[in-house]
């Protein structure tokens with residue numbers, strides 16, 4: 001549970017292993033493992049979310065450095081990070097997917113401004129990031145100039161699929177906590193609540209078996225690609241279901257939550273966390289976001305349909 005686990009190790013580390021130059025691997029991998037550099041993800045823009053290839057952050061080569069101008073949005077933990085991996089348009093005349101590069105940028109410079117955005121839960125976990133003549137050295141491009149789309153997709157595979165084997169462990173602990181909450185609140189013998197708890201338990205078992213399948217494929221050398229969408233879609237939709245059940249178990253208390261807040265805005269609270277009403281209400285509010293970040297549920301369904309099942313592409 002370190003600050004670099006997700007953006008640093010899970011996403012960028014795995015991607016650098018695949019696409020980075022020897023110099024990039026040598027320089028960055030030890031630093032993201034030790035936490036010397038803390039990373040965030042600069043993909044989304046006001047006009048580029050699901051339609052990511054529409055991104056407009058401009059990067060122009062000027063001698064030995066890139067000059068960046070434009071804006072990113074929804075940058076999680078951008079206020080805590082000191083480095084951002086970012087997608088920029090490096091050839092405005094090329095077809096959309098072919099003029100993008102994946103750049104590594106040090107945020108500790110006057111050309112980068114981070115502005116926090118307030119969320120429904122009251123926290124400020126994500127940000128806008130503005131680039132005004134920000135710079136990064138020419139060699140800080142990963143996977144080659146104008147080849148950033150392929151690198152970006154590799155990273156999204158790790159973002160969506162990599163935790164498939166470990167997430168169910170946390171979800172199991174969460175169901176266990178909810179069973180305790182149902183007993184504490186005297187609703188454990190309510191037949192509807194019991195049925196919904198059993199459904200949650202069964203879904204966690206499905207995720208556990210899918211996780212083992214993903215892990216087995218990983219050990220055989222298959223890196224998560226479009227099939228990562230299956231895990232992402234399943235866990236995020238499931239997580240809305242269990243957190244809605246927690247609100248029903250709390251009843252009116254969910255309107256005036258009290259006690260300890262969840263430790264993280266992402267996924268579950270800690271295993272064995274105290275069953276405060278704020279823990280569940282905070283997790284419930286954040287669960288909505290799970291079906292949006294790393295690609296919305298609709299986008300995951302499109303990916304599964306088109307790239308996993310080979311169905312006809314959606315009309316554009």
Ligand SMILES: Cc1cc2nc3c(=O)[nH]c(=O)nc-3n(C[C@H](O)[C@H](O)[C@H](O)COP(=O)(O)OP(=O)(O)OC[C@H]3O[C@@H](n4cnc5c(N)ncnc54)[C@H](O)[C@@H]3O)c2cc1C
Pocket residue numbers: 040041042043044045046048049050051073074075076077126289290292293294295296297298299302
């Ligand atoms: C908590 C949180 C953290 C985030 N962190 C980061 C981060 O660290 N870095 C980063 O770069 N981004 C981050 N994001 C942004 C996230 O990736 C985008 O919000 C997401 O990709 C959706 O883009 P959008 O918000 O522009 O919505 P839009 O793309 O405008 O989508 C609006 C709606 O239209 C639907 N839709 C769009 N296209 C289609 C289609 N082709 N078919 C069917 N339905 C469609 C969507 O499903 C959605 O319901 C984060 C988002 C959240 C909520």
